[in-house]
Structure formats: structure tokens, C-alpha cells
Amino acid sequence: MRVLIHLIGCLAMTAAATASAENWQSTVTEAKGQTVYFHAWGGDENINDYIQWAADEVKDQYNITVRHVKNVAPNAVSQVLAEKAAGKNSGGAVDLIWINGENFANMKEAGLLYGSFTQDLPNYQFVDTENKPTTLYDFTVPVDNLEAPWGMAQLVFMYDSEMVANHPNNASELLSFAQSNPGRFTYPAPPAFHGTTFIKQILLELGNGNEALFSPVDQADFAAVTAPLWRYLDQLHPAMWQQGKTFTDGAPRMKQLLNDGEIFISLSFNPFEASSAIANGELPDTIRTYIHEAGTIGNTHFVTIPFNASHPEAAMVFANFLMSPQAQARKANADIWGDPTVLSMTKLNSSDRAVFNALPKGIATLSNEELANVLREPHASWVEALEAAWLQRYGN
Template sequence: MFKAGRVPLIVTLWLVCVALSQGEELITDDWQVTLQEARGQTVYFHGWGGSTEANRYLRWAAQEIQQQYGVRLQHVRLGDVSESVALVRQEMVNNQARSAVDLIWVNGKNFHALKDVGALLGELSARVPNAALLDPEQPFTEDFGVPTDDYELPWGMAQFHLWIKNEELQEDGAVTPRSLLEYAQRNPGRITYPKPPEFHGTTFLKQLLLALSGDDPRLQAPITDEARSELFELLFTYLDTLHPYAWRQGQAFPNSAAEQQRLMLDGRLSMAPNFNPAALTGLQARGQVSNHVRQTSFGATAITNHHFLAIPKASVNQAGALVVLNFLLSEDAQRQKADPQIWGDPPVIKFSESKDVVGMPFPPAPEPHVTWHDALESAWRARYE
């Protein structure tokens, strides 16, 4: 694609950049325009509204953003963010020039669904100055195996693990498929997982597959018929053995991780999945979770991924959305977010001085290739739904 005729142009551009001194002012000028345009706008930020910590954190953010930039942040809390994803997709079908959503909290299938139909604003890292602060060591260029292509920026990080109430569940410091099954056989009805395709449920299956197969490298490549039949055999033989000892004998499953966590706190289950490793400390400090609960990985490694922010191409308050996004990636905001007393969501940027930063407690495992995700879900549903 590189054409010799373009060289002079590129050189000129480079010279212009240098001439504008360190290239920074170019961004700053654009950014000044954005800031000016954003003043007075109201940004409608759609996201899942079930997390009290996230909701209160965003309340703090809204005050700061109002004060610093004169932008009003309206958090639109939803029972399930896919309602807004469906709305934006419908807007695309309608060819609507103005979207109801300015900023949206997504990852995984919801991001794919928006990216697929071309609904998202691209080149985000060039539009948001604080994107430069993002920690280059974190693998956020992919979201559940699909390249983000700069259509979303990471907001926080997550690592799959289990809350357990009983040490017997562990062997060698982690819950393993074997220890889980043995525990279930001794204590019928105390083990379960959220019903796939709920993403904690699907991740539970992926984690199980990783552990059962000893981190089979084929899981990182597109799925093949051979790998599928071999590895699914392992997985479903295990689940077929586990389910009779599971909660409700595997005849029903919790609808979400939140529901399973409540069941656990009611003393009806011994374990529940969770994705935010820093949340437990805060919940225990506030007395919402008993001090007997501890967290542990499921298998030797823990699937680690990110949650992201994206802006619909047709968003009406786009400048405002960029300002909000930029603020949420600032050191100040990321630090506040990482505080276990506030939210405890791990940061995605490198702090200037790295004191008391929340790290990831378990050795990270990458997500299996995205083709496994769909295959797992449909195989599970065909078998157990």
C-alpha cells in the first residue's frame, strides 16, 4: 500500500508536526475546540446499572466533570445494557442521523454487535488525549478475541475468580475441577454457575475447559472440528457428572453472577463467580459480605479481560462524550475508581507514582479464541436448556 509518490507528503506532514513543537500542540488545539464545543452539553451515558459501587463512582465523576468542564453527565442505568445496544442497532437500521446514546459501557458480544454494523466512532485514541496514558502492557487491543480497532477504549480490568465460603473447595490454593466435583458429591446442591450465555456463566465454562485440558493451545486458535469434538467431550463428560450434585440438580441455574452471589450470602450455595478481584475487600469492610468469604482462582490461571467505553458515531453530544471519556481515563479518575472503598475496579493507565495500585491477584490467562465462545454457548444450550 505504500506508494513512493506519497513520501514528500508524509515528510511535509512530519515537518509540520515538528514545527508545531513536540506534536503536542496539534492535539491541544483540536482538544481546545472539543472542550469549547462540549461546554453546556449533556452526555447520556448508557450502562448496566446494577453495581452500586459503579453508580456512586459515576455520581462523583459527574460532579467533577460538571465543575471542571461544564459538561453534564447523565448516567442512564439499565437492567441490561444490551437494551441500549439493540436501540443503537435499530437506529442504524432506521438510518437515523442522531443517536440517543452518547457514550456506552460495553464489552464482548455487545461491542461486536455495535462494531459489526458500523455504529461506533473510530480513532478514539487520537481523539482522546488521555489515551496516551493507557498502560501498554495490558492486552486491551482485543475484546473477547475481536480486535477493538480503536472503536472502544478500555475503562477497567477484570479477572475471573470464585468467591468461596468453604476451604474444602480448594486444593493447592485454587479450586480445581476435581476439588469442585468432590466437594459437590459430598455436599449436594451447593455448587452451580450462572446460566450461559450470561458472561460469567460462559467464562466459567471457558475456565473449566482451560483447566480440564491443561491450557490446550488449540483453545487460542480458531476452533476446528477435531479440537471441538475432543475438548467438548472432556467438558461435557465433566458437567454430566457434576450436574446431578449441583444446585437444583442442574435443572435450573442462577440468571446472573449477582443472583448467585445473593444465593451464596443466603447460605444456600458455597461458591459464586466474580470478575472484580478488588471488590471483596470493600464489600467486607461495609459488612455486605461475611468475612468468611475468600476469593480464589478457578484452575491455575484466571481469564483476564477488560471492560470498555465506546461512542456511537451518531451521538448528538459527541464533544461532551469525548470530554467525559477523557476524564474517566485521567489519573485522578482512575485512582478514585481503583480505591476499594469506592469501587475497586483495577486501573487501565500507568500511574505516575505507583503506590498502592491494585494489581491482578492471579496469573492471567487470555480469553480463548472468539470462535470457542459461540461454540461453547450453543453446545451448552443444545445440551442443557
């Protein structure tokens, strides 16, 4: 009986694979000559160049035109929302959005997404869903094949080794560093993404794996769970840049301050960022990175298709290309962009693996082993509660 079920299962899978291969072929045919409006943050010329390269590739390979709209995620979401409000259910202006986290969660909830599609993308099979669970859970929200994994992110600290002899290894060492070097550390004010991530990181470290953080916030004693965090921040802020009275609006601004020498330690969500910034002259070559010994928060960023995309087929072909070993390897090259791959090395063939292994890592990038220590995100509901509480305390 069990054998039979297994057999039927296998048959079904093969049939499904053939069917999906055929489907994919028709998708590719359909996509020919279409234009994809890809809304993606355009603040980094390395990334812009990379997107341009990818656009040129799919033009050659699939005859698809990709137009990079240098937009910020909420604006693209706003566009889709406006189209939904106006009843425009097809022919939308956005074909593909670079997205993750809350924006994804909200689009999913508001029914603004195209539907599951990643299971049909041939390159999806190489994604490391086993060891990179955030490719399946975006800020703990199930991805449900609604968005295609594009790259990995992990919180790392960048520091100037000329100014900091021994970098902190945990939250409390960071506090002592700040207190003995007043004004030389800061973090962006929540709800800026890096700021919220930083306070989640501190909360996770101080909470020492408190299980309450991984369940919805309304099931926990918020005040008790977060008390150590506020105690910590109350001590940290007076020792921060501008005595914690002024915050930066995001990581890009902190990177500038690090170069200026106003701060000695900064944050990044990309382990390669320091190396690639050194390579292009944005940061001095004394910058290095570290993570806390308890590990740091990591996640995945994705591309997704809105419900009313004009050219979903071409968007899928492009999303599939972005997940290809060729595109992922180029993206992971610190000289080009330096964005960790979502693919699993064990699922790749040996020649593709060799390409990845040969990639330059850059002088400031930690090894894979050092980075292996990834912390789980708290349950998504904590984000808003933490932001609100933070604003209540420090926002006025």
C-alpha cells in the first residue's frame, strides 16, 4: 500500500514536472517582446548597474525589455493600491517590485499580489529553502510562493578598525563601547528599517531566547518582556551620537557618518557592503565588520508581481533569471554588488558551484562560518508594538 502511494506520488510529480515545463515554455513564449516595469530602490549605483546588466541579459536571452523604475517600495505599493481603488484590474503600471517584510505582508493581506508563481520558475529548485528558512517566511509571514527570493541579508556591524581596537561582541559590550566613546555610535530612528532591526536584535540578545518573542505580541506581557530593552536604551542614548537627541533616517546616512569619522560603528544589512564600499572608495580600507556572538537577525529580500501587472509572464521570466546561478553569482560578487545568494550550493552543479567559490569576498567580509549564526526574527506583530513603544519613549 505504502509503495503504491509512493508510486502514485512519483508519477504525479513527474507529470506535474512535465506539465510545468510545458507551462514554463509557454510563459517564455508569451513573454517575448513584453516590457517589465521593475520598481526597485535606486539609491545604489552598483545595484542600478547590476539591474541594467540583468536587463541587457534578458533582452538578449528572452527578448524582454526591463525598465528599472527607481522607486521606493511604499510608492510602488501606493501605485498598485491606487489602481485597485480605481478598479484597474489589469494593465497596471507595475510589473515587478523589489520588496520584503511589512510591505509584503500588507500587500498580501490587501490582496494586491498576483498569486503563487515561484513554484513554476525553473530556477526556484536551486533555492536553499531548507537552510535559509527566511526564503519561506518573510518576517515570519508565509511567503506562499507569492514572491521570488532574490538575496539574503544579515545584520552586521561595520566599524573603523583605526578607531576601535577591540570591537564589541554583544549588546552589553556595545553599551560599554558607547559609554567610553561618547557620540560614536548611533542607529536610525524606528520605524526606519535598520533602526527597528537594531532594537529587535538588542531585545533578542537581552531576552536570551525568550520564547514569547516568537508568538504574537498580544499573548505576551509586553512591558515585562521589553523592560530590559528600555533599560538598555535609556543608558545607551545619552552616550550616542548627538546624545541620542537626533537620529539618522537610515543606514545610508550612517555610512556617510562612518566615512566622516563622526561615528565609529555603523550597521548594515549586507555582510558584503563594507568590502564593496571600500572597493569603490566610499569607505576607508580600515573598515571591518563583525556580528554579535549570539548571532544577528537575518532575512531575505524578494521580488513580487502585483495582481494587475501588465506583463506577468515577462515579470516571471525576469524573476526566474534573477534567481539563476549566473545572475546570483554575479550579484554575490563583492566587486559588482555583493549580495549573498539565496541558492543552495549543494543543489547546484559543480561548475556553477565553482563560480561561486571563486568569487572575491572582499577584505572586510566575514567568512561563511562566522556569518552562519543567524537569529530568527521575532513574530511580525512585535514590529509595530516595538516601534510604537519606542516612539512613545524617545519620539518626542
